[in-house]
Amino acid sequence: MRPLMTLLFLSCFCWSFSQGALAKGQFEMEGGNYTIEVKMEGGNLVVVEPNRTTPYTMEKPNRYKYYHEGFNKTYYVDIVDPNTLHFTSSNTSTTTVMKRANAQAIAAAGERHAQFSKIAEKYKALAQDDSPEVQAWTFCAAAAHAGAMKTEEEYREYAYQSARALLPIMVSARNNPCSDAIPQELWNKALSEMN
Numbered sequence: 001m002r003p004l005m006t007l008l009f010l011s012c013f014c015w016s017f018s019q020g021a022l023a024k025g026q027f028e029m030e031g032g033n034y035t036i037e038v039k040m041e042g043g044n045l046v047v048v049e050p051n052r053t054t055p056y057t058m059e060k061p062n063r064y065k066y067y068h069e070g071f072n073k074t075y076y077v078d079i080v081d082p083n084t085l086h087f088t089s090s091n092t093s094t095t096t097v098m099k100r101a102n103a104q105a106i107a108a109a110g111e112r113h114a115q116f117s118k119i120a121e122k123y124k125a126l127a128q129d130d131s132p133e134v135q136a137w138t139f140c141a142a143a144a145h146a147g148a149m150k151t152e153e154e155y156r157e158y159a160y161q162s163a164r165a166l167l168p169i170m171v172s173a174r175n176n177p178c179s180d181a182i183p184q185e186l187w188n189k190a191l192s193e194m195n
Helices: 002-020 103-127 134-149 152-169 184-194
Strands: 025-029 035-041 044-049 052-060 063-068 073-081 084-089 096-100
Touching: 044 073, 052 073, 103 134, 134 152, 152 184
Parallel strands: none
Antiparallel strands: 025 035, 025 096, 035 044, 044 052, 052 063, 063 073, 073 084, 084 096
C-alpha cells in the first residue's frame, strides 16, 4: 500500500508542477542584457519579448514548442524548475538558459533601457537631418542603443570603441558630441591614447 501511495503522490506532484508551477514573471539571460516575460495562458506558455509575443504549445509536461514558418524552425522551452527555463531550437544544439529575474534589478534595467532608448532616439533624429555631423550623431545613437541593450560592462566597452572611432573624424576632438551616450571619462581616455 505504501509504494502505491508514494507513486500516486509523485504522479500528482509532477502533474501539478507541469501544470502550474511556473508563475508569471520575468526571466533574463545571464548578464541581464535580455529580459522576457513568461506567463501561462490557456495551457500555453506565452513568451513576451520587446518586439513580439509568442505562444508555445505543450509538447509534453514541462516542454513547450513553437513552429516559426518564416524560419522553418521549431523552438522549444523546457521548464527546468520554477525559476529556470531552457530555450533550444530544432536545428541547433545550443541552449539559452534564462533565470527568473530579481524584481528590483528588472525595474532598474527598465529605467536604464528607457533612459538610453530616449537618448538613442534623440541622436537618431539628429543623424537623419542630413547635417555635417551625421557620422557623429550615428555613433552617438549606436552607443546609446548599446547602453539600452547591453550589460554595463559591454556598454562601456562599446562606448569607448565608439569614442576611438569618432575622434579621428572630429573637427574638435576635445569636444565630446554626446556625453550622455559616451561618458566623458571614456572620451578622455580615448583622447589621451590618441596623443
